[in-house]
Amino acid sequence: MANNIDKSLPNQVTNSVAVESPEETFVDGIEQMEEVNSEGVEIVKNEDGSADINFEPGAVAAEGGEQHDANLSELLPEEVTGRLASELYQNYLDYKSSRSEWEESYVMGLDLLGFKYQQRSEPFQGASGATHPVLAEAVTQFQAQAYKELLPADGPVRTQIMGMSTREKEDQSVRVKDYMNYQIMNEMPEYEAEFDSMLFYLPLSGSAFKKVYYDEMLGRAVSKFVQADDLIVPYSATSLEDTETVVQRIYMSQNDVRKAQVAGFYADIDLGSPAYTQDKIHEEERKLEGVKKTVSQEQSDYTILEFHTSLDLEGFEDVDEEGNQTGIKIPYVVTMEAGAREILSIRRNYSAGDPEKKKTQYFVHFKFLPGLGFYGFGLIHMIGGLSRTATVALRQLLDAGTLSNLPAGFKQRGIRVRDDAAPLQPGEFRDVDAPGGNLRDAFYPLPYKEPSQTLLQLMGIVVEAGQRFASIADAQVGDGNQQAAVGTTVALLERGSRVMSAIHKRLYNGLKSEFRLLAGIFAQYLPQEYPYDVVGGQRMVKQTDFDDRIDIVPVADPNIFSMTQRISLAQTQLQLAMSNPQVHNMYESYRKMYEALNIKNIDQILPPPQTPAPKDPALEHIDAIAGKPYQAYRNQDHRAHITAHMAFMGTNFAKVNPNIIASLEKNIFEHISLMSQEHVEMEFAKEIMEMQQTQQTGQGGPQLQKAMEELNLKMESRKAVIIAEYTDEFMVQEKEITNAMDNDPLIQLKEQELGLKAQENLRRKEESEARINLDKMKMFDNRTLTREKMAQNEELAELRADTSITKQVMSNEAKRRSDLTKRYDVNRLKDKR
Numbered sequence: 001m002a003n004n005i006d007k008s009l010p011n012q013v014t015n016s017v018a019v020e021s022p023e024e025t026f027v028d029g030i031e032q033m034e035e036v037n038s039e040g041v042e043i044v045k046n047e048d049g050s051a052d053i054n055f056e057p058g059a060v061a062a063e064g065g066e067q068h069d070a071n072l073s074e075l076l077p078e079e080v081t082g083r084l085a086s087e088l089y090q091n092y093l094d095y096k097s098s099r100s101e102w103e104e105s106y107v108m109g110l111d112l113l114g115f116k117y118q119q120r121s122e123p124f125q126g127a128s129g130a131t132h133p134v135l136a137e138a139v140t141q142f143q144a145q146a147y148k149e150l151l152p153a154d155g156p157v158r159t160q161i162m163g164m165s166t167r168e169k170e171d172q173s174v175r176v177k178d179y180m181n182y183q184i185m186n187e188m189p190e191y192e193a194e195f196d197s198m199l200f201y202l203p204l205s206g207s208a209f210k211k212v213y214y215d216e217m218l219g220r221a222v223s224k225f226v227q228a229d230d231l232i233v234p235y236s237a238t239s240l241e242d243t244e245t246v247v248q249r250i251y252m253s254q255n256d257v258r259k260a261q262v263a264g265f266y267a268d269i270d271l272g273s274p275a276y277t278q279d280k281i282h283e284e285e286r287k288l289e290g291v292k293k294t295v296s297q298e299q300s301d302y303t304i305l306e307f308h309t310s311l312d313l314e315g316f317e318d319v320d321e322e323g324n325q326t327g328i329k330i331p332y333v334v335t336m337e338a339g340a341r342e343i344l345s346i347r348r349n350y351s352a353g354d355p356e357k358k359k360t361q362y363f364v365h366f367k368f369l370p371g372l373g374f375y376g377f378g379l380i381h382m383i384g385g386l387s388r389t390a391t392v393a394l395r396q397l398l399d400a401g402t403l404s405n406l407p408a409g410f411k412q413r414g415i416r417v418r419d420d421a422a423p424l425q426p427g428e429f430r431d432v433d434a435p436g437g438n439l440r441d442a443f444y445p446l447p448y449k450e451p452s453q454t455l456l457q458l459m460g461i462v463v464e465a466g467q468r469f470a471s472i473a474d475a476q477v478g479d480g481n482q483q484a485a486v487g488t489t490v491a492l493l494e495r496g497s498r499v500m501s502a503i504h505k506r507l508y509n510g511l512k513s514e515f516r517l518l519a520g521i522f523a524q525y526l527p528q529e530y531p532y533d534v535v536g537g538q539r540m541v542k543q544t545d546f547d548d549r550i551d552i553v554p555v556a557d558p559n560i561f562s563m564t565q566r567i568s569l570a571q572t573q574l575q576l577a578m579s580n581p582q583v584h585n586m587y588e589s590y591r592k593m594y595e596a597l598n599i600k601n602i603d604q605i606l607p608p609p610q611t612p613a614p615k616d617p618a619l620e621h622i623d624a625i626a627g628k629p630y631q632a633y634r635n636q637d638h639r640a641h642i643t644a645h646m647a648f649m650g651t652n653f654a655k656v657n658p659n660i661i662a663s664l665e666k667n668i669f670e671h672i673s674l675m676s677q678e679h680v681e682m683e684f685a686k687e688i689m690e691m692q693q694t695q696q697t698g699q700g701g702p703q704l705q706k707a708m709e710e711l712n713l714k715m716e717s718r719k720a721v722i723i724a725e726y727t728d729e730f731m732v733q734e735k736e737i738t739n740a741m742d743n744d745p746l747i748q749l750k751e752q753e754l755g756l757k758a759q760e761n762l763r764r765k766e767e768s769e770a771r772i773n774l775d776k777m778k779m780f781d782n783r784t785l786t787r788e789k790m791a792q793n794e795e796l797a798e799l800r801a802d803t804s805i806t807k808q809v810m811s812n813e814a815k816r817r818s819d820l821t822k823r824y825d826v827n828r829l830k831d832k833r
Helices: 078-098 100-113 134-150 167-187 190-205 254-262 280-289 379-405 453-470 474-478 486-496 498-525 563-579 586-596 617-626 638-649 658-683 685-696 702-742 745-832
Strands: 016-020 033-036 042-045 050-054 157-161 207-215 220-227 246-253 301-311 330-337 342-348 363-367 409-412 429-432 443-445 529-534 537-542 550-554
Touching (some): 078 301, 078 342, 100 379, 134 498, 167 220, 190 207, 190 220, 190 379, 207 498, 220 498, 254 301, 363 498, 563 586, 617 658, 658 685, 658 702, 685 702
Antiparallel strands (some): 016 050, 033 042, 157 550, 246 301, 330 342, 409 443, 529 537
């Protein structure tokens, strides 16, 4: 059932029986009298002489101990539930009447989809009933694009860590993400189908809803798609959060209603036969599918109205600390059958033990475009007029072609025309009473025109305007020059994706709200630890994982809504990286390009770089000779590495290779830095441990942050002192090596040779930069000339188009005048005869 309620809990109905009494008791006009005997049994004497014996006195009172999720309708008198049912049903009719124009516009817009072909007899039998697919094309394109982007095969959920990241939070984040994706993609089989249907319905109506709740019958969370026409709100509502009442209309079979009554979820009331309720929107939608009810099916379903509202319910009023009624309305979920006007259930709609009694939210509102009120605008509202105009133009063009290819007219037979009041059909020649004469003159076809080029151009303009409004700019980006400048690509993306990007962000926010409702259900109904099986292993999630430390968001990027856009951005990023590979991570740039292309097994195509690992000094010397990178790591014997490097720097091979000396000195300073850091951490180990413990407990606040900053300053100051001491030791040893190198004539010759090479390299570099600058200037000039030529070509093309249109108009005008002249000559000839 559509409520977040524990149906397994028994209903706390008053345990009473009726017994006959020979006496009739009337006290001051009151027809009933209550007594409570010594054993705590309550006896209520009735007017007819019977008595109700209640073995649980006080069970019907608001504070009488009934279960929080009990069906309160079974604890209330019929007069209270009857009065409440009449009031709620009248509210439902008022809410529905206030949006009648919205329903009419939506029903009229459904005809523009063109799913239903019309057999038209006006203006002639067999006239075209085709509908231009501009609206259907926009809807299907949006649905296909959004479905692929928002619901990937691996699952739609990702997680973010709130606050500082720790190993514990990272593990928790992975567990939450894996479990929610597992539930949505495997344990909730209705989710994909419901989400797919919602994405097709959303661009039409402008609003769609998801209802998220825990179903006791299924034993799991459920996320159902609710159409906008089945969710009714008051006229003054602006959002789901601030509206006082939300009414959901549900169609249930007699068997499902009976199951709910037997299970104790609905009150066991005789509802009679289902009353037939006419709904224009549902009938129009079924017509588009080609489905309609038969006579035997018209009364097969009950119409259930589920009111999420606030009530000051009699017997369950809100009271203050002193027990006085406050008059504040409390959230309830009231379920009623519309035909019989009978209330089936009344349940509290807030968490047990909540002193503020905040309303539990079940619905999520997805908007295509923001409307002027509660409901959003869809493509029916935005391009429905353009679609209707394109349909009219298309039908006129087809009808003109039909009449032109199958002309109708008159044939001679006196001067009387048979059936002159009926319009001529294509291919029809009607009898005309006229004098005899030439056989050719006896037939006169009506002057039907060929399909108008002007009307064709007008239809093209209308269709282009509708497609431009609903487009996602795939053509602008995908058909462009792959070697275009970065700024040009980004400008094309920005120009063509504004509308779709905003819609995608609205869907992103709606999905985020839906996932948070699902997480709340998991946090409430999961056991403390829940193991579950996946392909190739077993995983586990904890109930406490769904807390405020992890934020649950859609895996889709709110700024990217299509693969075309993702590929274009990745290509632009790769283009920038290749322009200066020294300052970019080329592996990540290429990997993002493969990910945008949705390539599987990327590691087989693009092997990941090997993770650096600590090496012994001898291997580091080999890397220094080969010019390969190497680095120092924590927890190494830093002094041993420094000593080994100093010894190698004293060899003749290292002395004559300044590059090797520079590489070794770099590594020595890395060891000095790490050695100083480890030394400082040992000195301040106690203070660091105390602050980490305080941070894990969540205490301290701003004072802890300030203390950590002060401790970091002390550690940095101490580290600088230790680095200075170690550097002095290194300088003493280096000085000895330098003195030995200065007295070596081979080294002096090598230095002179390196100086000459440096000057030569500098000169070549300057020449290369000058050549590059010259090429850039030439490229800029060529690009400017190309743009000017393109602008001139566009102007010439427009001029040719205008000239062609003018010629066509003049030709049509000349043809029209020629036809008029011929008709005039024919009439003159007839007059002479």
